[in-house]
Structures are given as structure tokens and as C-alpha cells.
Amino acid sequence: MSLVRVALGFSLAALIGIPIGLLMGASLHARKFLSLMVEMARPLSAIALLPLSIILFKARTFSQLFGLEHLRYQKNLLNEMQLGMIFILFWGGVFPIILGTIQGVRSVRRMHLEAAGILGAGRLFTFRHVIIPSALPDIFHGLKLGIGRCWMVIIAAEMLPGTNSGIGYLIRYSYQLSRYDIMLASIVIVAFIGALFSKGLESIGEKSLVLRSRER
Amino acid sequence: MIALKVTNLSKTYRESSGDVHALDSVTFETETGEFLCFLGPTGCGKTTLLRAIAGLEKPDNGVVRIQSHPDGGEPVIGYVFQQGALFPWMSIFANLEFPLKAKRIVKDTRREKVESMLEMMGLSSFASSYPHQLSGGMQQRAALARSLVMEPDLLLMDEPFSSLDTRTSQELQENLRDLLKRASTTVLFVTHNIEEAVFMAGEIIVLGHRPGRIVRRETINLPESRSRLSDAFTEYLVSLRKTFESLVSGS
Numbered sequence: 001m002s003l004v005r006v007a008l009g010f011s012l013a014a015l016i017g018i019p020i021g022l023l024m025g026a027s028l029h030a031r032k033f034l035s036l037m038v039e040m041a042r043p044l045s046a047i048a049l050l051p052l053s054i055i056l057f058k059a060r061t062f063s064q065l066f067g068l069e070h071l072r073y074q075k076n077l078l079n080e081m082q083l084g085m086i087f088i089l090f091w092g093g094v095f096p097i098i099l100g101t102i103q104g105v106r107s108v109r110r111m112h113l114e115a116a117g118i119l120g121a122g123r124l125f126t127f128r129h130v131i132i133p134s135a136l137p138d139i140f141h142g143l144k145l146g147i148g149r150c151w152m153v154i155i156a157a158e159m160l161p162g163t164n165s166g167i168g169y170l171i172r173y174s175y176q177l178s179r180y181d182i183m184l185a186s187i188v189i190v191a192f193i194g195a196l197f198s199k200g201l202e203s204i205g206e207k208s209l210v211l212r213s214r215e216r
Numbered sequence: 217m218i219a220l221k222v223t224n225l226s227k228t229y230r231e232s233s234g235d236v237h238a239l240d241s242v243t244f245e246t247e248t249g250e251f252l253c254f255l256g257p258t259g260c261g262k263t264t265l266l267r268a269i270a271g272l273e274k275p276d277n278g279v280v281r282i283q284s285h286p287d288g289g290e291p292v293i294g295y296v297f298q299q300g301a302l303f304p305w306m307s308i309f310a311n312l313e314f315p316l317k318a319k320r321i322v323k324d325t326r327r328e329k330v331e332s333m334l335e336m337m338g339l340s341s342f343a344s345s346y347p348h349q350l351s352g353g354m355q356q357r358a359a360l361a362r363s364l365v366m367e368p369d370l371l372l373m374d375e376p377f378s379s380l381d382t383r384t385s386q387e388l389q390e391n392l393r394d395l396l397k398r399a400s401t402t403v404l405f406v407t408h409n410i411e412e413a414v415f416m417a418g419e420i421i422v423l424g425h426r427p428g429r430i431v432r433r434e435t436i437n438l439p440e441s442r443s444r445l446s447d448a449f450t451e452y453l454v455s456l457r458k459t460f461e462s463l464v465s466g467s
Binding site: 111112114115116117118119120121122125129130133134136 | 272293294295301303305315318366
């Protein structure tokens with residue numbers, strides 16, 4: 001259950017964070033305009049926003065969002081996808097992704113941009129074929145940090161009252177039942193899955209990293 | 217026909233330690249198809265001059281006029297950097313394809329052009345390799361190929377072979393000369409290596425030390441096909457080296 005929540009929240013963060021980062025990296029105006037907002041929003045812990053997001057989204061879940069409530073009594077995953085929880089996951093993951101992407105776009109080598117210009121590439125072409133591939137390693141780095149944050153956030157969020165599924169819930173519940181064996185096992189699983197996430201992303205990003213690091 | 221006319225080009229870099237005059241009213245022109253070498257000590261503004269002509273650097277003053285393409289369109293300019301300008305995330309083939317793709321040339325023509333260029337440069341077997349898998353010499357060869365595949369009217373080269381060992385560098389010089397014989401490309405070649413200049417160029421412009429200005433221009437009176445081992449070549453080289461020394465130390 002936790003995994004599905006993270007997958008949802010994290011994809012949302014990536015889907016929104018990468019374009020924002022690209023925009024902020026490429027355009028000075030966008031950077032000036034958005035950086036204040038990002039810098040103010042970034043230190044706000046996602047957990048601190050949980051109560052607010054519960055007020056905002058009530059206990060709505062994804063199944064309600066898509067009008068699928070009639071499926072309620074079947075085993076419906078979407079029923080467990082509380083919007084509030086997805087929102088704070090998004091919040092936790094999006095900032096490292098934005099910052100990583102900006103970093104990537106800004107660290108494109110000037111010589112490559114100049115070469116592209118002389119070779120006749122226009123702005124869009126350069127963006128698509130030079131800036132994005134060159135920024136890819138940093139984007140992956142941001143994604144890696146982002147998914148780590150998401151994972152931390154979801155465990156904490158699930159430990160709060162009001163949830164009845166997920167591995168964070170399992171940790172809290174086994175603690176209440178004094179089943180420390182289950183609790184410890186869950187913690188190990190959490191650590192293991194977290195490592196798996198970042199290793200997985202790393203191996204996807206490996207190729208672009210290798211290409212850039214060997215260039216010099 | 218005049219391929220390039222540069223008038224009163226000046227550029228000053230303002231730095232905290234004071235102004236650095238990189239170029240001081242540089243004026244010259246060159247004919248279509250000519251091979252012009254800029255020779256000068258490090259820091260004399262050679263690179264700045266080339267960058268200003270390419271439009272990479274905005275001069276404080278002066279005009280650069282480049283003859284338009286024979287069919288009346290924008291002139292095509294090629295630029296070969298000192299090193300490392302290949303895109304490391306693209307294969308050699310994709311690197312060469314880049315300028316053609318940017319110009320929206322259809323796929324089949326692109327493939328054809330890239331393949332024949334790779335063939336000419338002896339790079340066919342590296343088409344699917346990435347730049348980091350190639351030696352420095354091969355990388356520069358590929359960078360040169362990427363500039364030539366656009367069939368430039370004006371080719372600007374900024375010490376393209378200076379980071380290579382002598383043997384590789386000479387090989388590439390010979391290659392480039394042979395390739396250019398078939399085209400009417402005008403070439404500006406920047407170097408601090410006198411031998412390279414004498415071997416390649418039709419004319420040499422010597423730039424003096426700061427501020428960067430032209431101190432001498434001369435035509436090289438050697439036959440088209442030159443041999444490094446011929447007496448005429450060595451003689452010429454020695455005499456030019458002498459004048460060069462006196463010019464540089466005198467300023």
C-alpha cells in the first residue's frame with residue numbers, strides 16, 4: 001500500500017517538478033519569479049502540512065476523484081489513496097527534483113551551447129538535444145533525493161492516526177501490540193526498500209552519468 | 217570575391233585588475249577559398265578575434281561582414297574548438313547528424329552525407345562509438361567532420377590540433393589540406409605553432425602581443441603541395457621564425 005502511494009505521489013512530483021525545474025533553469029525571469037516561492041515552500045516539512053492537507057482534501061480518496069466509489073466494497077486500491085497523503089508526498093518529493101533539474105540545466109557547458117548555436121540549432125532544438133541530455137545526470141540525482149524524501153514522508157504520515165494500511169501503520173500498530181519483532185522487521189523492510197529505490201534510479205541514470213563524467 | 221571583411225574590430229575585457237585589450241582595431245579582408253592563418257603568442261587575442269567573427273563574442277567596436285552563401289542565403293559558418301566540443305551523450309554518428317538535423321534535412325540525405333563524411337575522415341568504424349571511447353586525435357577528427365558536414369562557406373578553427381601529439385597533429389593537417397582542395401571553403405586558422413601555419417596556410421597574419429593588433433601580413437611563397445622535409449620549406453620556416461621572434465619580442 002505504501003509503495004503504491006509513493007509511486008503516485010512521486011510520479012506526480014516528477015511530472016510537475018521536472019518541467020518547473022527546466023523552466024527555472026532555462027529562463028532568468030522564471031527563476032527570479034519562482035525562486036522566492038520555492039525557497040519559502042521548501043523548508044516547510046511535508047509532515048507539518050499533513051493536518052492542513054487533511055482539512056483541504058478532507059478524507060477524499062482517488063476513487064472519489066474519479067467517481068469510482070461504487071467499487072468501494074471491492075478490493076480497490078484507489079480507495080486507500082487519500083488525496084491528502086498524496087499531496088504531502090508530492091510536497092516532499094518535488095523540491096529536490098526542481099533543484100536538481102535547475103542545477104542540471106545551469107551546468108550545461110557553455111562550449112556545448114556555443115557549438116550547438118554555430119551548428120545551426122535553434123532554441124528549441126538546443127533545449128531538446130543539448131540541454132536536456134546534458135542535465136539528465138543532475139535530474140536523476142534530484143529524483144533520487146526526491147524518492148528518498150517521499151519514502152520518509154509516507155512512513156511518518158502512515159504512523160499518524162487515521163490510516164489503516166501501509167508499512168508505517170504496521171510499525172505503529174505492532175508497537176502498540178508490543179510485537180517488537182514485527183516492528184523491527186518492518187523497519188528493516190523500510191530501509192531495504194528505500195535503498196532499492198535509490199539504487200534502481202541510479203541504475204537507470206547510470207548511462208547518462210557515465211557519459212558525462214567521462215567527457216573530461 | 218571578398219569572403220570576409222573585418223573592419224576596426226576592437227574588444228576590451230573589463231576586469232577588476234584593469235582593462236585587458238584583447239583586440240585593437242583589427243582590419244583585414246580575405247578572398248573566397250583562401251586559407252588564412254593567424255599566428256601569435258598566447259594571449260594575443262587570436263581566439264577573441266575568431267569568436268567575434270563567429271558571433272560568439274560581441275565586439276565593442278567594428279564590423280564583421282561575411283559574404284552570403286552562393287545561392288543568396290545566410291553564410292554557413294563552421295567552427296572547430298580547441299577540444300571537447302563533441303556532445304558526449306551522442307554517438308559520433310549522431311554528433312555529425314546534429315547540424316543536418318537542425319537544418320531539417322530529410323533522414324535519407326542525412327544518413328548519406330554523414331556516412332560519406334565519416335568515410336572521408338576515416339571514421340567509419342567509429343560511427344556508433346561515443347566520444348569518450350575515442351583518442352584525442354580521433355575526437356578532433358570527428359569534431360572537424362561535424363563542421364565539414366555542413367559544407368561551410370567559412371570555416372573557423374581555433375587551435376584545433378594544439379592538444380594533440382605532433383604525429384597525430386601532422387596527420388590531421390595533411391588530411392585537412394586534402395579535403396579543402398576539393399571545396400571552395402574559406403578558412404581562418406588560429407595557431408601559435410609556426411610550422412603548422414607554414415605548412416597549411418596561403419597567407420599568414422601575425423598578431424602582436426597585447427593589445428591584439430595585426431603587426432604583419434604575408435603570403436607564403438611555397439608551392440600548393442608542401443613537404444615538411446623539403447629545403448624550401450625549412451628555409452622558409454627558419455626565416456619566418458626569425459621575423460616572428462623579433463616581432464613578438466619587439467612589441
